[in-house]
Amino acid sequence: MTALFLHWLRPLPCILILLSWPCLVQASEIPAQKVLVALHPPPYLEHLKLNEARAIFTMRVKHWQDGSDITVFVLPDQNDLHRNFVVQTLKLLPHQLRRHWNRQVYTGIGRAPVEVRSVTDMRQKLMATPGSIGYLPLSSNTGEVSDELIYFSLQ
Amino acid sequence: MSLFTSHCNKLLPAALAMSFLLQPDIARADDWNWHGYISQGAIYTTKNEFFGNSEDVSWDFNSVIGGVSWDATKRLRFSAQAIYRQAGETSPDKVYTDYAMIDFNLIDNLQGQMGIRAGRIKNPYGFFTDTRDIAANRSSVLLPESVYYDSLRDVFHTSDSISLYGSWYWGQHLIQVDALSGKPLFTEASANEFTIPLGIKGDFEGKDARIFRIMTESYGGKLRLAYTRAETLVKFTPDPGTREITVSPGVTMTAPLNGYPGKTRTKINIWSIEFNYGQWQFTSEILDWNLRRKDSSPRGGTEYDSLGMYGSIHYRINPQLQVYIRRDILYRNTDDKDGEKYAAATGNPAHNQYAFDTTVGVKFEPDDHWHLALEAHHVRGTAWLSYNDNDLSQASKKWTMIAAEVSYRF
Numbered sequence: 229m230t231a232l233f234l235h236w237l238r239p240l241p242c243i244l245i246l247l248s249w250p251c252l253v254q255a256s257e258i259p260a261q262k263v264l265v266a267l268h269p270p271p272y273l274e275h276l277k278l279n280e281a282r283a284i285f286t287m288r289v290k291h292w293q294d295g296s297d298i299t300v301f302v303l304p305d306q307n308d309l310h311r312n313f314v315v316q317t318l319k320l321l322p323h324q325l326r327r328h329w330n331r332q333v334y335t336g337i338g339r340a341p342v343e344v345r346s347v348t349d350m351r352q353k354l355m356a357t358p359g360s361i362g363y364l365p366l367s368s369n370t371g372e373v374s375d376e377l378i379y380f381s382l383q
Numbered sequence: 384m385s386l387f388t389s390h391c392n393k394l395l396p397a398a399l400a401m402s403f404l405l406q407p408d409i410a411r412a413d414d415w416n417w418h419g420y421i422s423q424g425a426i427y428t429t430k431n432e433f434f435g436n437s438e439d440v441s442w443d444f445n446s447v448i449g450g451v452s453w454d455a456t457k458r459l460r461f462s463a464q465a466i467y468r469q470a471g472e473t474s475p476d477k478v479y480t481d482y483a484m485i486d487f488n489l490i491d492n493l494q495g496q497m498g499i500r501a502g503r504i505k506n507p508y509g510f511f512t513d514t515r516d517i518a519a520n521r522s523s524v525l526l527p528e529s530v531y532y533d534s535l536r537d538v539f540h541t542s543d544s545i546s547l548y549g550s551w552y553w554g555q556h557l558i559q560v561d562a563l564s565g566k567p568l569f570t571e572a573s574a575n576e577f578t579i580p581l582g583i584k585g586d587f588e589g590k591d592a593r594i595f596r597i598m599t600e601s602y603g604g605k606l607r608l609a610y611t612r613a614e615t616l617v618k619f620t621p622d623p624g625t626r627e628i629t630v631s632p633g634v635t636m637t638a639p640l641n642g643y644p645g646k647t648r649t650k651i652n653i654w655s656i657e658f659n660y661g662q663w664q665f666t667s668e669i670l671d672w673n674l675r676r677k678d679s680s681p682r683g684g685t686e687y688d689s690l691g692m693y694g695s696i697h698y699r700i701n702p703q704l705q706v707y708i709r710r711d712i713l714y715r716n717t718d719d720k721d722g723e724k725y726a727a728a729t730g731n732p733a734h735n736q737y738a739f740d741t742t743v744g745v746k747f748e749p750d751d752h753w754h755l756a757l758e759a760h761h762v763r764g765t766a767w768l769s770y771n772d773n774d775l776s777q778a779s780k781k782w783t784m785i786a787a788e789v790s791y792r793f
Contacts, residue, residue, distance in 0.1 A: 279552035280493040288496050288550055290488075291457055305751045306702060319603040321659055322702065326751070330520045330792075333418050335505045335513045336452060336462030336482050337548075343751070 265317065266364045268354050282318055284361060286328040287338050292359060300341035301350055301362035309347065313363045414455070420448040422518055422790035430779035431765060432772040434533075435471035437784070443469045444788070446516055448481065460486040466516070472771035473534050473572050481505075481516075482541060495551030503543050507561035507596040508611055509653045509668055512539060518754045518790040522666060522695060522707065523744050525758070525786055528767035529691030529713035530653065530670045537570040538615070542592045557600040567592040567615050572771050577619075579770040580731075583641040585621035590646070592616075598655075609655035617647045619678075645678025664697040688717045695742075704747050707758075711740040713766045734780040738764035752791055760784040 265281060276284070283289045284298055292298055303310040305326055314322045332338030344350045350362050424444035428437040435441030450464030463483035468474050484502030491498075505513040509530055514520035525533065532539075544565020551558055567589035574587040591614070598609040624640030655668040672689040695709035714720045715736040722733030744758025765778040 276493075279557075282557070283493055283496075283552065289491055289493055290454075291491055293492060295457060311702065321604045323699075324600075324604040324659075327514075327520050330517050331514050333416075334420065334448070334450070334464070334517050334520075334792075336450065336464060336484060337486065337500075339416050339452065 264364060264366050266351075266354050266362050268358055268360045278319065281361075282320065285314075285318055285320075285341070286325065287332050287341060288328075290338070296359045299357050299360040301344050301353055301357075301360060302341045303347070303350065304343060304345075309363070309365055317363065414453060416452045418448075418450050418452075418793065420446070420517060420790065420792040422446050422788055424524065424786065424788035427785045428782055429784075430782040431768055433471065433768065433784055434473065435469075435772065437471075441471060443471050444786075445469050448516065450481075458488045458491075460488065462486070468516070470533065470536070471769065473769045474537065475570055475572060490549075495549065497547075497549040499545065499547055501545045503541055504546050504563065504565070505541050506539060506592075506594055506613075507546075507563060507598075508539055508594060508613055509596075509670075510598075510607070510609060510655045510657065510666070515540065517792065518756065518788055519748065519792065522697065523709065523742060523746075523758055524756045524788045525742075525760075527668070527691075527693035527695070527709060527711040528738070528740065529693055529711050530668050532691075532767055534576050534767065534769040534771070535573050538567050538573045538589070539613075540568075542567050542589075542594075544592065555602050559596075559598045559600075561594070561596045563592070563594045565592055566590065567617070569617060575771050576769065580735075580775070581642060583621060585619055585641050585644075588618045588620070590616040590618050605659045607655070607657040609653070611651070611653040611655070613649075613651040613653075615649050617649075618645075619647065620644050643678040643680040645676055645680075645684060647674060647676040649674050662699040664699075665694070666697070667694040668692070687715075690714045690717050703749055704745070706745050707743070709740075709742040711738075711742065713738045713764075715766045731776045732765070732778065732780065734764045734766075735775050735778070736764075736766055738762060738766040738768075752793060754790045754792070755788070757787045758785070760786070 265276065267276075284300060285302075287300065290298060305311075305322060311322050314320050314325055318325075329340040333340050342353070344353055344362075347364060351364060354360050354362050354364075422445055423442070424434075426434050426437040426441045426444055430438065432438060433441070435443030446466060446468040448464055448466050450462065452460065452462035454460050461484075464481040465478055466481035467478045469476060480503055482503045482505055484500050484504050486498055486500045488496070488498040490496055507513060511521060511526055511531060515526055515531060515536070518524075542563065542565045544563050546561060546563035546565075548559075548561045550560070569587045569589040577587070578584060593615075594611065594613045596609060596611040598607070600607050619642075621639055621641035621644055625637050626640045627635045628638050629635050650673045652671045653668055656666070658665045670689075670691040672691070673686070674689070675684065675686040677684040691711075691713045693709055693711035695707055697705050697707040699705045715722075716725065719725055719736060722736030725731065725736045726733040740760050740762045742758055742760045744756060746754070746756045748754050761783050763781050765773075765775055765780065768775060768778060
């Protein structure tokens with residue numbers, strides 16, 4: 229019995245180190261920033277529901293209702309604006325979104341979104357690509373009404 | 384006329400189906416997508432062997448993947464992936480087709496998606512099987528062996544089959560369903576796991592595999608649940624030959640040299656749960672495996688249940704770095720958990736029938752492409768070690784393993 233008890237105790241030092249680690253290393257926090265979905269939409273589309281946006285950004289739906297292609301633009305995983313958008317707007321977990329994309333690509337059932345390098349790059353590509361969707365920070369520049377893009381918060 | 388009508392009756396649905404699939408849009412260059420993945424691992428064990436000669440540090444733990452997909456039309460998609468993988472003696476040392484399939488998309492709108500796939504398909508089995516080769520999607524360097532048994536990876540990883548899939552949102556819940564029917568792949572390495580311990584030789588043929596999985600993701604992924612039901616049927620044909628067995632002094636009988644022909648049906652249930660709270664992630668899966676073999680032996684066959692389960696805790700220190708701890712338990716036969724009956728009947732060590740594995744590890748993902756991980760296992764028991772890599776009758780009961788892996792994907 230004692231031997232069994234000791235056997236279960238053996239990993240205890242490792243557990244204690246792991247559990248105390250969070251206290252030693254401060255977890256990173258994402259600076260709050262208002263992010264809007266930016267859409268270069270088919271003519272009829274003016275807004276999206278939360279679950280519809282989730283279906284698009286998890287890359288499970290590939291076409292708009294009129295049959296035109298959906299092109300999804302995202303910033304790199306580690307980008308604060310990307311994490312902000314995923315956590316606060318899509319209300320998903322960034323690592324799970326990446327897991328969805330990996331599953332799509334490496335099991336052959338779909339594709340990953342197009343990764344852009346910067347907000348400027350995102351805006352340019354959105355404007356140049358009909359049927360595309362991405363996200364931009366709410367600032368004086370992006371708040372302007374554009375002929376090509378519409379901006380909205382998710383319902 | 385009736386013949387013409389009959390032909391029309393057959394051709395019309397086919398023509399409609401073709402016009403449905405081959406809608407008048409021309410494939411563009413960006414409808415082709417390429418991807419790849421490369422990984423190299425290292426394994427060190429204090430005793431016993433895992434993925435090669437690990438007592439001297441094994442580097443036979445690597446994979447190279449190259450894949451392509453083509454959206455031919457809005458509803459028709461082709462995809463294929465080739466893999467070269469080394470995993471000690473447990474995997475075929477060659478380039479082979481990992482998957483190659485056609486995907487017919489029946490429903491594709493913002494509310495839900497549904498379709499049919501045919502070809503060589505990754506099996507929807509538990510949380511991790513379909514992406515088990517991708518380090519970033521694994522929870523650790525080595526998946527918990529009680530549920531994702533590496534020695535039989537090939538059997539459970541892919542199958543030549545047809546599958547029906549669907550996903551849709553229901554309030555706060557994403558529901559994903561997969562149903563698959565086809566033939567399991569039974570490699571020589573997988574067959575060895577059954578023939579070596581019995582000292583027999585013969586051919587295994589995967590006859591039938593049916594898998595159903597329902598998976599839910601609720602509250603933005605904070606709670607994930609899955610249930611998998613898998614059934615396989617495998618036929619065994621022994622190599623010819625006979626031998627004399629002494630039943631009692633002076634009395635002998637003739638028996639097949641390589642065992643009796645028969646069929647083995649396995650029924651597997653897996654319950655999976657993952658809970659995310661802040662930077663914490665709790666994951667657990669339980670596997671119940673019923674194996675029933677019917678053959679032409681005097682006993683007529685055998686039947687037993689295996690039980691595997693694990694629980695793990697992951698903590699994300701920051702988006703790039705996470706640490707984890709896991710406890711993984713496997714009982715080969717639930718009626719003989721301590722293996723004493725097995726030891727008495729075979730003379731082999733009782734610890735061949737169970738394994739208790741405590742793992743601690745760390746993962747580092749500096750960007751979207753690189754992945755590095757290091758973990759340590761303390762194991763009591765040898766139930767999930769491979770017969771291809773080990774003489775398990777001589778294996779050590781208590782052993783330690785260090786596993787490391789670096790990978791790059793694009």
